[in-house]
Amino acid sequence: MNPANATATEAGGGDEYEVGKTYEVKLTTGIEFKGIVLAYDSDPHVIIFHEGTSRGNCKSMTTRTVNASFISKANLIGKCKDPLDANKKKCFVDLNGLLEKEAIAIRKIESIGVGVTAEAQKIFDALSKTLHVKWENKDMVIMEDVRICSPYHSDFVTGGTRAANDRIKKVLNNVREKLQLSSDT
Amino acid sequence: MNSQPSSNGYPHTRVDKETGMKNTAASVDTPSRDPFVYLATCKIGHHVEVHLRNGSVYSGIFHAADVENNFGIILKMASLIREGGLRGMKPRAPLVSKPPSKIFIIPADQVVQVIAKDLPVYSNNVSAQCEKPSELLTDSSISQSYHVDSERELKRWVPDEDVPECPDLENLFDDPWKRGWNQFEVNETLFGVTSTFDEELYTTKLERGPRTRELEEQAVRIAREIECENTRDLHVAEERGLQLSGKFDIDEETKYSSVCPVNEFDDSGYEEEEEILLDCRNNLTFGDSTTASNGIKSASTSKDIPAPGSNESHLAEQGNGKSLESSHHKKPSEESVSGLDDTNAASDPACVQWRASDKQSSTDGKLAGQLTDRGKPEWPGTSISRNPQNSAASSTSSRPIPSPSSSIGSYSSEKSTLNPNAKEFKLNPNAKSFKPSPTATRPQSPAPEGSFYYPPPVPQMTGIHIGYGMGAAFPGQQPMVYHNTMQPGPSQTFYPPNGPQYHPQQMMVGQQRPVLFMPPSPYQPEMPYKGRDSY
Numbered sequence: 001m002n003p004a005n006a007t008a009t010e011a012g013g014g015d016e017y018e019v020g021k022t023y024e025v026k027l028t029t030g031i032e033f034k035g036i037v038l039a040y041d042s043d044p045h046v047i048i049f050h051e052g053t054s055r056g057n058c059k060s061m062t063t064r065t066v067n068a069s070f071i072s073k074a075n076l077i078g079k080c081k082d083p084l085d086a087n088k089k090k091c092f093v094d095l096n097g098l099l100e101k102e103a104i105a106i107r108k109i110e111s112i113g114v115g116v117t118a119e120a121q122k123i124f125d126a127l128s129k130t131l132h133v134k135w136e137n138k139d140m141v142i143m144e145d146v147r148i149c150s151p152y153h154s155d156f157v158t159g160g161t162r163a164a165n166d167r168i169k170k171v172l173n174n175v176r177e178k179l180q181l182s183s184d185t
Numbered sequence: 186m187n188s189q190p191s192s193n194g195y196p197h198t199r200v201d202k203e204t205g206m207k208n209t210a211a212s213v214d215t216p217s218r219d220p221f222v223y224l225a226t227c228k229i230g231h232h233v234e235v236h237l238r239n240g241s242v243y244s245g246i247f248h249a250a251d252v253e254n255n256f257g258i259i260l261k262m263a264s265l266i267r268e269g270g271l272r273g274m275k276p277r278a279p280l281v282s283k284p285p286s287k288i289f290i291i292p293a294d295q296v297v298q299v300i301a302k303d304l305p306v307y308s309n310n311v312s313a314q315c316e317k318p319s320e321l322l323t324d325s326s327i328s329q330s331y332h333v334d335s336e337r338e339l340k341r342w343v344p345d346e347d348v349p350e351c352p353d354l355e356n357l358f359d360d361p362w363k364r365g366w367n368q369f370e371v372n373e374t375l376f377g378v379t380s381t382f383d384e385e386l387y388t389t390k391l392e393r394g395p396r397t398r399e400l401e402e403q404a405v406r407i408a409r410e411i412e413c414e415n416t417r418d419l420h421v422a423e424e425r426g427l428q429l430s431g432k433f434d435i436d437e438e439t440k441y442s443s444v445c446p447v448n449e450f451d452d453s454g455y456e457e458e459e460e461i462l463l464d465c466r467n468n469l470t471f472g473d474s475t476t477a478s479n480g481i482k483s484a485s486t487s488k489d490i491p492a493p494g495s496n497e498s499h500l501a502e503q504g505n506g507k508s509l510e511s512s513h514h515k516k517p518s519e520e521s522v523s524g525l526d527d528t529n530a531a532s533d534p535a536c537v538q539w540r541a542s543d544k545q546s547s548t549d550g551k552l553a554g555q556l557t558d559r560g561k562p563e564w565p566g567t568s569i570s571r572n573p574q575n576s577a578a579s580s581t582s583s584r585p586i587p588s589p590s591s592s593i594g595s596y597s598s599e600k601s602t603l604n605p606n607a608k609e610f611k612l613n614p615n616a617k618s619f620k621p622s623p624t625a626t627r628p629q630s631p632a633p634e635g636s637f638y639y640p641p642p643v644p645q646m647t648g649i650h651i652g653y654g655m656g657a658a659f660p661g662q663q664p665m666v667y668h669n670t671m672q673p674g675p676s677q678t679f680y681p682p683n684g685p686q687y688h689p690q691q692m693m694v695g696q697q698r699p700v701l702f703m704p705p706s707p708y709q710p711e712m713p714y715k716g717r718d719s720y
Contacts, residue, residue, distance in 0.1 A: 019220075029240060029297055039220035044255040044293060048224055061306055063224060065256065065299040070238070093226045102230030102261070105246045109262040114284040 017047055017068070022078035025049065028070045035064060036080060045069060113138065116150075119179075123152050126175040131168075142168055218252060225250040228301050235260065236297040242267040245289055247301065255293035263289035 017023075017040040026032045035049030045068040050061050111128060113121055113135045124140055127133045134141045140148040146160035146168045154169040228247040235243045235258055245263030250256055264285040369380040385391075392400060416422050419440060 027236075027297060029236060029238075031236070031298070039224060041218065041221060046221070046256045048221065060303045062300065062302045063228075063304050065224075065250075065296075065301075067256070067293070067296050067298065070297045093223065095226070098226070098229040100230075102246055102248065105230055105232065106262055109246070109285055 017074075018079075020080050021076055022080065023049070024073075024075040024077050025066070025071055026073040027066070028072045033064065034077065036078075038063065047071075110135070120150070120152055122179055123172070123175055126179065127171065131171070148172065221252045221256075224304075225252050227304055227306060228299075231301050231304055233260070234266070234300045234302075235263075235291055236300070237291065237295045238297055239295075240267070241265060243289065243291070245285065247299075248288070250299075251293070256296065257293040258291040258296055258299060260289040260291065261287060 017037055019037050019040060022034065022036045024032070024034045033049070033051055035051045037047055038050045039048040040046075047066050047068050049064045049066060051064055052062070111124065111133075113124060114137075116124075116135075116138055120138075120140075124133060124135070127140065127142065131142050134144075136147075138150055140152065142148070143160075143164070146164055147158050148168070149156045149158070152172070154172050157165060157169050157172060159165070160168070228250070231247050232244060233247040235245070237243065242265070243260060243263045244266045245260030247258070248261045249259040251258075262285040264283070369382065372378045372380065391397075412425055416425070416427070423440075
């Protein structure tokens with residue numbers, strides 16, 4: 001990584017990468033982008049870029065946290081002040097909200113079945129609106145009781161109490177109808 | 186793979202690595218980590234892409250970054266998007282053959298870059314939910330500004346700097362002369378307004394003379410007595426600073442807002458008070474039987490404004506307010522009764538004592554109805570000693586009245602409207618009866634309830650044998666209301682033996698009538714005497 005290091009070294013410690021400077025960056029992996037420096041730290045040598053050349057007053061940004069050692073080339077193309085408005089405004093972070101957001105995201109990913117058909121996924125999504133459904137490999141497990149196996153017909157509903165079973169069958173049929181899926185698939 | 190921070194080219198002494206996320210950098214070279222911390226925090230929960238050294242790209246939920254040290258990344262539910270190691274640009278096909286890793290740790294030196302797309306950045310009051318909610322949100326969470334103060338510990342206010350001239354709020358109700366603040370003076374000074382305030386317009390004129398000091402002392406003493414009296418009322422006790430109930434955990438609701446159930450003691454006390462009040466009211470208004478001769482006089486004087494005399498200040502303790510509304514007092518103790526003895530030295534009609542007057546107020550117009558707590562002690566004595574002959578029939582006196590003996594005893598030492606020469610009533614079954622005539626003079630008002638005057642019955646009855654008791658000649662003995670069957674004229678009249686004998690308090694027109702005196706009949710009607718004409 002010598003060239004990269006050399007680049008970084010030559011680029012200087014705090015001189016080169018300053019907050020607000022706009023660079024055109026090329027990474028060793030081949031990726032190129034342009035961005036404004038939001039933060040810079042020389043010790044682990046990480047730079048956070050705000051992607052794009054202009055800092056709009058947008059509520060969201062795309063950030064790139066770049067390990068400076070992988071920067072092969074960085075051309076200064078501009079400069080702007082205080083991209084984060086850090087001095088003017090206080091930066092608030094809703095930690096609880098973020099944690100919730102994380103939980104939601106995790107749940108969402110968990111709801112995606114691995115190796116299942118798109119149809120199955122649709123059924124799963126429809127069921128999960130009203131029931132607590134989980135993927136177990138390729139089976140849908142409802143309330144840890146009733147299991148629906150591939151191909152997810154009402155015939156393949158097993159487990160649970162008689163009442164629960166019947167209910168799930170009913171719901172499944174309704175869902176299928178709504179999705180206009182034939183019962184063959 | 187060595188996880189040394191290889192990105193660092195120069196031997197930089199780590200001075201402040203351990204000082205935590207919010208450090209302000211001690212070293213000149215190292216800028217504050219705050220932006221890093223801030224941005225890293227913003228990324229929590231966000232989908233990010235991590236490009237690794239080997240070209241692999243992982244996508245996952247950003248969970249943590251080691252901001253302090255070397256920016257290692259932890260992802261949750263990370264999945265490989267693009268395989269590394271292949272130089273070609275492979276299309277990103279979602280590889281769902283492998284379930285995502287629940288936790289994926291990427292050491293810092295592997296990280297080339299971390300891309301967070303459309304990362305919401307929060308300014309001052311933007312709620313965190315500015316992006317489209319993927320889950321259901323409640324209204325409150327949407328509308329809530331995230332900068333919410335949870336309940337904070339309340340601290341008592343302390344004034345910054347006390348202005349010494351500021352009158353203390355606690356002393357606000359102290360006597361004006363104690364406070365050293367004269368509003369009138371101030372008004373005059375500040376606004377040039379002269380005051381025409383005269384205290385005596387609003388309250389009883391104080392007797393200032395040689396006896397002033399003595400009167401004041403008495404008043405103070407009586408006031409102290411009142412204030413130190415036992416009370417069962419929570420509020421009064423609190424005002425006086427007495428700790429009434431033993432339980433300390435009575436909550437505010439019980440203390441100040443709920444309705445207290447009347448307990449037994451208070452009920453009985455109330456009852457007695459009420460009766461006594463009625464008694465005294467009647468006596469006040471209507472005079473009483475013992476002073477029949479000057480009954481009129483006393484009745485009328487009770488309504489007059491007595492001449493201001495030295496007696497007024499004796500009555501200092503008799504506050505306003507009906508006794509009915511007052512706190513439930515125990516029956517007056519003997520000492521309080523006797524305390525009044527000295528004070529009631531001079532007065533004329535005893536009714537004057539019932540004037541609710543004290544230093545502060547004059548309520549002359551409200552004479553009749555006023556009864557005070559202090560006044561109570563006298564009433565039992567009054568009703569008893571005034572109507573000795575009514576003891577047999579008086580309904581009130583039949584009830585237990587506390588300390589009657591003391592009241593009587595002390596009362597006798599007081600000057601009152603009682604006729605000191607009156608004989609005590611003794612039942613004389615042989616005495617002549619009293620027959621009221623329609624034209625006989627009557628006092629201005631009907632006889633009081635309690636004072637049934639039972640004249641001694643006539644012993645003889647022409648033509649009819651009467652004895653003390655029932656005879657067959659008499660009509661039935663059922664209790665009935667007295668109705669006057671007398672015919673005008675001198676003829677002898679036969680009174681139904683069982684009826685209560687209502688006789689006004691006038692002199693009898695001397696007629697002998699056969700009247701059988703009955704022992705207290707079981708039926709004691711409470712009807713007020715309505716005069717001769719009402720049957």
